[in-house]
Amino acid sequence: MTVAFVFLTAMTLISALGVVLSRNVVHSALLMSASFLGVAGFFVMLNAPALAAFQVLIYVGAVTVVILFGIMFTQRPQVRRFRTIIQKQHWPGLFSAIGVGTFLAYILIIQDWGYTKPGNGLQEPGSLGEILLGVNGAPPIFGLLFEVISVLLLVAVIAAIVVSRRKTGEGVDRQEVDG
Amino acid sequence: MSLDILNHEPLRFLISFALILFLVLNLAAILTLAERKVSAYIQLRYGPNRVGPRGLLQPAADIFKLFTKENVSPNRADRWIFLAAPIAMFIPAAAVWLVIPFAPEAVVADLNIAIVFFIAITSIGALGVIMAGYGSRSNFSLLGALRGAAQMISYEVPLILSLLGVILLAGSLSLVDIVNAQSGGFWHWYFLPQFPMFVVFYIAGLAEARRVPFDLPEGESEISGGFMVEYSGMTWGLIQASEFASMGLISALHVTLFLGGWQPPVEFLDLGNFDWIWFGLKTALIMFTFQWIRWTVPRLRMDQLMDFGWKILVPICLVWLLVTAGVMLII
Numbered sequence A: 001m002t003v004a005f006v007f008l009t010a011m012t013l014i015s016a017l018g019v020v021l022s023r024n025v026v027h028s029a030l031l032m033s034a035s036f037l038g039v040a041g042f043f044v045m046l047n048a049p050a051l052a053a054f055q056v057l058i059y060v061g062a063v064t065v066v067i068l069f070g071i072m073f074t075q076r077p078q079v080r081r082f083r084t085i086i087q088k089q090h091w092p093g094l095f096s097a098i099g100v101g102t103f104l105a106y107i108l109i110i111q112d113w114g115y116t117k118p119g120n121g122l123q124e125p126g127s128l129g130e131i132l133l134g135v136n137g138a139p140p141i142f143g144l145l146f147e148v149i150s151v152l153l154l155v156a157v158i159a160a161i162v163v164s165r166r167k168t169g170e171g172v173d174r175q176e177v178d179g
Numbered sequence B: 001m002s003l004d005i006l007n008h009e010p011l012r013f014l015i016s017f018a019l020i021l022f023l024v025l026n027l028a029a030i031l032t033l034a035e036r037k038v039s040a041y042i043q044l045r046y047g048p049n050r051v052g053p054r055g056l057l058q059p060a061a062d063i064f065k066l067f068t069k070e071n072v073s074p075n076r077a078d079r080w081i082f083l084a085a086p087i088a089m090f091i092p093a094a095a096v097w098l099v100i101p102f103a104p105e106a107v108v109a110d111l112n113i114a115i116v117f118f119i120a121i122t123s124i125g126a127l128g129v130i131m132a133g134y135g136s137r138s139n140f141s142l143l144g145a146l147r148g149a150a151q152m153i154s155y156e157v158p159l160i161l162s163l164l165g166v167i168l169l170a171g172s173l174s175l176v177d178i179v180n181a182q183s184g185g186f187w188h189w190y191f192l193p194q195f196p197m198f199v200v201f202y203i204a205g206l207a208e209a210r211r212v213p214f215d216l217p218e219g220e221s222e223i224s225g226g227f228m229v230e231y232s233g234m235t236w237g238l239i240q241a242s243e244f245a246s247m248g249l250i251s252a253l254h255v256t257l258f259l260g261g262w263q264p265p266v267e268f269l270d271l272g273n274f275d276w277i278w279f280g281l282k283t284a285l286i287m288f289t290f291q292w293i294r295w296t297v298p299r300l301r302m303d304q305l306m307d308f309g310w311k312i313l314v315p316i317c318l319v320w321l322l323v324t325a326g327v328m329l330i331i
Helices: A002-021 A025-045 A049-074 A090-110 A125-133 A141-164 A172-178 B009-042 B058-068 B079-099 B114-136 B139-170 B175-181 B195-208 B233-258 B272-294 B302-330
Strands: none
Touching: A002 A025, A025 A049, A025 B079, A025 B114, A049 B114, A049 B139, A125 A141, B009 B058, B009 B079, B009 B233, B009 B272, B058 B233, B079 B114, B079 B233, B114 B139, B114 B175, B114 B233, B139 B175, B139 B195, B139 B233, B139 B302, B175 B233, B195 B233, B195 B272, B195 B302, B233 B272
């Protein structure tokens, strides 16, 4: 258990450092996926396999691939060197890091964690679904969020169709040349 | 001497993990031979027939050749990504085998979210393709990787949607429960009530495994091998192994979800602990149809590929999902 914890911590922290220190955007993106994988490993250790699976699915699988797509489509192929400049803003970076760190530490400290221990959460996917949809006595707040996210996804799908739609007349010229 | 110690946690998992790796690597080796034999018989040839009786030892010779071959990497390649890509492709393909039930009580990890695990791990596969394509720093590789990633992301949508019908019917995300729910003869298997989903999963699975007619990322006649054009020796061997492993994986999942897993087709043929024979037979049959399709169907064009995925497969899935849910509400 300790070995696994040390390994996962090292993996998460070292790859997270690599993300910000690497001068190559693609390396950063791939290291970020390694960092996410480490976090998923923590979820497995805390006996929350569903959370781990969704972490892998969404962060490693989807977010990183989308980032890589963005990198590969935005750079011009002639100058594909994928370099970035390290930002030299030491002081703002330091202050924001300290600020976020203090905020998180404060939240961790004021919360009473005495009653929790790993692995006593909900294990059945069915009960997770019930809570999400707010049925069978679960608080309805998640149901509202669920609906809001559905609307957001619908908007995204419609936007994708609008963006990728062929304009009328596009492609006609080529057919005439072929004929 | 008691063998009970082998059944306790760290040891049990390590042993079964080693067995799974053994199975997957051997499966890949045998499938290379099967691929060449099937293609040969379809094209009225004999295929490999020099090494061993009827060429049966050809995989051993192939592996020996691959191990002794120099592992060349291009000078301007991104060395780390280039070398990590085959591993990033192979591990996901091998890891999902952990949740597949081979026989009653014979499953390495009976996760209650096995299907989500499968979906999550398959989504990493696209990452390996991108790594291979970018790491080679060659235009053909990059083109192949972009095609591969676009194709795998697009076909993941119908793949996941086609699973939902089975999940609705079985009421569980665990593959063991799904197999158990299909007991009692082949008329209880889910391919009958879920026939459209059965077909969609098959086609989307072909695309996920990057097999013909969806082999645009490889496309040897246009981009001469795509994302794997720069690989040689054992790195190339590992990419091939992961392709065959994912093909076997899709077949095994297809069998588990729609064809009753290890359940015998009629009940009096129940073999008890040897039910893995049924599982193997059905999986082999599905893998044979994959190879049959590969050697008889031409490759799709990129826009046809996208249109087919988004305009035909996804609507079929959604309509049949509504039908399934409606029928379940009424009954």
